[in-house]
Amino acid sequence: MTVAFHESPVIYDAIIIGAGVMGATTALFLARAGLKVALVDRQDMFRAASGVNAGTLTLHMTRAQLIPHAIRGREMWLNSAEWLGEDVGALATPGLSMAFTEAEEDLLRQRASVRQNMGAPIEVISAEKAVSIEPGVNPRLRAAAYCALDGHIPTYRVGGAYARALKEAGITLIENAPVESISSVRGQGHEIRLTGHARAIHGRRVVLSTGAWLEKMLGWFGHDISIRCLINQLVVTETLPPVMGSVLSIANGLLSLKQFANGSVLIGGGWQGEGNIRDGGTRVIPENLQGNVRLAQHVVPRLNEAQILRVWLGLESETPDAMPLIGALTPDDDAFVVGCVHSGFTSGPYMGRLLAERILGADPDLSAFNPSRFSPSSATRAQL
Known part of the structure; x- marks a missing residue:
């Protein structure tokens, strides 16, 4: 049997x-x-x-209520060898959020104030001081918000x-x-x-x-x-001589810029692509791609010299x-x-x-x- x-x-x-x-x-x-x-x-x-996000460590673009969590998350990334077992290449840099119009400056000051109240070491500085920190930015800006606690990670690691x-x-x-x-x-x-x-x-x-x-x-x-599923477009340029040492953004949140150790510049800011997770597949919206790149070139004029190497799209989820x-x-x-x-x-x-x-x-x-x-x-x- x-x-x-x-x-x-x-x-x-x-x-x-x-x-x-x-x-x-x-x-x-x-x-x-x-x-x-x-x-x-x-x-x-x-x-x-x-795996496909920009790898930005930022307080400027974090919701005010989440600032304490973002500060601790950033610390964990910078000390990844202690809890993850190896250094993932997280780089601590300052961050500058810039305003080029009167409306942007008003928004910049409002955003800085609420984040300060939640513990973010953000201060509004003059255009002259911002240019002294980042000589490559467009000197036509009106003001900037400075944060010592920003940074970025090469996410492929x-x-x-x-x-x-x-x-x-x-x-x-x-x-x-x-x-x-x-x-x-x-x-x-x-x-x-x-x-x-x-x-x-x-x-x-x-x-x-x-x-x-x-x-x-x-x-x-x-x-x-x-x-809600956001389909964010990201752009990476060819390698360039140093054009920035900080994480750069603008007050309305439609731009983020960073330069990696190899010289490539990553351009982001939540400009949307097309697609949905049910049908699969994502597609670039050319007009949004052009708008994102032109905004980056306005903020850092030397990016006019850069060639785009590739574009990809990353998913971001959001509750009501x-x-x-x-x-x-x-x-x-x-x-x-x-x-x-x-x-x-x-x-x-x-x-x-x-x-x-x-x-x-x-x-x-x-x-x-x-x-x-x-x-x-x-x-x-x-x-x-």
Whole structure:
């Protein structure tokens, strides 16, 4: 008589869905605390927003309420060797946000004031002082806001560093596996079915960290939250002699500039491309590309001499109130979310660490990021 033995499924303490900065950081801190962790992604890790963003570490372009988190996230990037295991090349530089019109100067002063109140060391300086700091900027500016705590990262180095850290921590990495469904299993947390995998995986806890893909998954847990997907265009130039040493932006937020060690200049600022995550594929909008480059050339005239090498598009997710989602999705504390952080690369590792601390039993203040704030019952309570 042949006896059939059925292999028991592996049950993870936590399954993190979405292998970008926030998801991977959450996974890393949970695994180092002794949990058995799996990290799942619909494609290769760090191929979505975390892998194609501009790598700017900035307080000028961070929402005021998130300034304390961005400061701590920036510190983590600059000290990545201590917690990630290797230096990812984060460079600390000053940041200048500039105003060229009266309206821009008014906006600049307003933005600087609210960020100062949240702890950002930002001061408004004269045009003359700004030009003395960055001689390459257009001297026709009216004023600038200066911040000593900016910087940038060559993002192509980050994914590899995380991959090595995850492996050392014993995390199971499952790539190119879109999630088809998540089902609650009594006493065992959740069963997750993946495209291309015959068997489901099981986790006592699940963490959603899928950025622009969050909306559908949040619905599986009863949260009806609209997630907007921004398709930001980024431009990189040929290598140039030094033209800037700071991270440069303008008051209205439509430009960010930085020069890397190899001389290439990265031009960003949220100018939009086309496409959507449902149909797949993204496309450059030529008029927006031209507008972004011309604005960069206005701010730093020497960029008129630069040739564009390539253009790419990165995804950014945003909630209706443009504030992050971080916290529990269920009363049983067996499902969580982390994502939709504006200028999220700066704050990303700190946000991931905060959620890991919450899952491990600490009580960090995540009240402003609670996903239940979008539920009808929360809206009713807020009116009472």
